[in-house]
Amino acid sequence: MSCDTRWRPHDLLHLRRLDSPDDEPAWVRDAFERAPYAVVRRAFAADGFVAIGVRGAKRAQRYGTWVHADDIVGAVSPESLAQTQADAGRDALPSFVALLSLQRDSGGPLGGFAWGPIGSTGFELATHVPTVNETSDLDLLIRVPQPLALNVASALLEQLQTLAAHIGIRIDAQLETPAGGVALAEWAAGKARVLARDASGPRLIADPWSAVAHNGIA
Structure with missing residues (x-):
């Protein structure tokens, strides 16, 4: 487990796609279609992956997951x-x-x-x-x-x-x-x-x- 130093906490990542694990809340797909971005969060990830947080429309809608580095299109610091x-x-x-x-x-x-x-x-x-x-x-x-x-x-x-x-x-x-x-x-x-x-x-x-x-x- 490690942290990819190409991206830092609070960077916003523009994503090509987002995998759908079984525990994903129902709102995540809508949020991702609305804005295919996620924030880098402070957490370890397997090699080749980055820990991210997806933001929903409501304050309580925050979802932590991981994305493969190959699915990152760009980043905004x-x-x-x-x-x-x-x-x-x-x-x-x-x-x-x-x-x-x-x-x-x-x-x-x-x-x-x-x-x-x-x-x-x-x-x-x-x-x-x-x-x-x-x-x-x-x-x-x-x-x-x-x-x-x-x-x-x-x-x-x-x-x-x-x-x-x-x-x-x-x-x-x-x-x-x-x-x-x-x-x-x-x-x-x-x-x-x-x-x-x-x-x-x-x-x-x-x-x-x-x-x-x-x-x-x-």
Whole structure:
């Protein structure tokens, strides 16, 4: 079992086809026909396969499975969507309004970071399939391969929260570290240990950038 490093967690994969295992929920086929995309998830896979998650029309509709690498047509990374605009008629939705504010502020809170939208916002931008609604959060992925000072993390969190409060939305930012995904809010809080998620599962660690905190698999 391994993780194919050609694709990273939260990348959206454009798929040629999707196998139908016996335990597949009824909604998965409709979702795949609507948008033949799936997100790379943090899980091990047999050689030649990639762990993916299929998104349905409802919040509770999420299905984890695996796809053969040969069935991957293309991939969209979160950061490739960082400057992508919402389709006409969709840009007034709160999550897109918040994203546009971040896009226009080159010297703002995310300046200097490699970042991009994930979740429903990223999915809609990549697929052009309406997915975001009035109550959707804006989920962000921020890549931080090097240690992030607590004061920098706190300032970043405060700026994002201020923007969220102004628009009336929730902005949930996740740090992509060498140890896996860590919530910005947790790291900025200065906790002794934070929850990091990688292919092995969630675990509490003191330093997501420490060489002993991870095994090289996110």
